[in-house]
Amino acid sequence: MRAATRCIAWTVARSSTEPLGGAWNVAQVRACCSHERPAQGLAERLGLEEARGEDGGMRLTVLGGCGAWPAAGQACSGYLVEHDGFRLLLDPGYATLPRLLQHTAAEAVDAVLVSHGHPDHCADLHPLLRARTLGNQDDPPPAVPVHALPGATDAVLALDGSGTLQAAYVLREFSAGDHLEIGPFGIDTWLLPHFVPNAGLRLTAAGRVLAYTGDTGPSPELVELARESTRPGRVPDGCC
Numbered sequence: 001m002r003a004a005t006r007c008i009a010w011t012v013a014r015s016s017t018e019p020l021g022g023a024w025n026v027a028q029v030r031a032c033c034s035h036e037r038p039a040q041g042l043a044e045r046l047g048l049e050e051a052r053g054e055d056g057g058m059r060l061t062v063l064g065g066c067g068a069w070p071a072a073g074q075a076c077s078g079y080l081v082e083h084d085g086f087r088l089l090l091d092p093g094y095a096t097l098p099r100l101l102q103h104t105a106a107e108a109v110d111a112v113l114v115s116h117g118h119p120d121h122c123a124d125l126h127p128l129l130r131a132r133t134l135g136n137q138d139d140p141p142p143a144v145p146v147h148a149l150p151g152a153t154d155a156v157l158a159l160d161g162s163g164t165l166q167a168a169y170v171l172r173e174f175s176a177g178d179h180l181e182i183g184p185f186g187i188d189t190w191l192l193p194h195f196v197p198n199a200g201l202r203l204t205a206a207g208r209v210l211a212y213t214g215d216t217g218p219s220p221e222l223v224e225l226a227r228e229s230t231r232p233g234r235v236p237d238g239c240c
């Protein structure tokens with residue numbers, strides 16, 4: 001939420017058995033965003049078409065990277081991570097739903113994972129659930145699992161009062177430090193420094209790793225979080 005905090009996501013290329021040398025091996029940075037420059041498009045900064053990449057079966061679609069609020073025509077943090085036909089929506093921040101719907105249907109999301117409770121990371125969980133519920137009243141999709149730290153999504157889930165969206169989701173709260181299994185993804189979590197509890201997330205599938213900090217300040221935990229994943233060989237201007 002402030003310039004001192006950053007949101008970083010990057011994928012990766014090396015298997016976890018690769019030794020970690022003085023300089024980490026890096027393939028390609030797939031996504032990387034800083035909350036310090038919310039007005040600049042992430043894809044534009046990265047020079048990627050639609051900031052969409054596929055790497056060894058794990059596909060990352062960047063829905064947005066603005067910090068705090070969505071700039072004109074853009075969205076806050078949001079990432080669609082796919083593997084083996086499973087669609088995990090990571091951090092549905094402000095304005096990410098319209099971007100998501102350009103790629104897939106609301107009811108096609110298999111699970112949601114939220115790093116922390118700031119609305120630029122979870123506000124569009126609400127319209128996602130509305131779209132799943134109100135857009136499919138005759139044949140509603142199954143309740144989508146929502147994985148979040150305790151209380152992180154309470155305010156967003158309460159927007160429609162009790163009842164309306166209750167059948168649309170199953171809240172699965174976790175504690176930072178827990179290991180999660182969500183679809184084909186194994187996920188390690190760390191508590192990282194932020195103004196509210198924030199979980200750093202390390203997603204692994206098919207020998208690939210996606211390390212995502214949510215918002216964080218400096219922390220030695222970041223070394224473990226990003227261990228043997230990757231480090232950008234070329235960091236786009238204004239990014240990270």
Ligand SMILES: [Zn+2]
Nearest residue numbers: 001116118215
């Ligand atoms: Zn935050």
Ligand SMILES: [Zn+2]
Nearest residue numbers: 001068120215
């Ligand atoms: Zn943020």
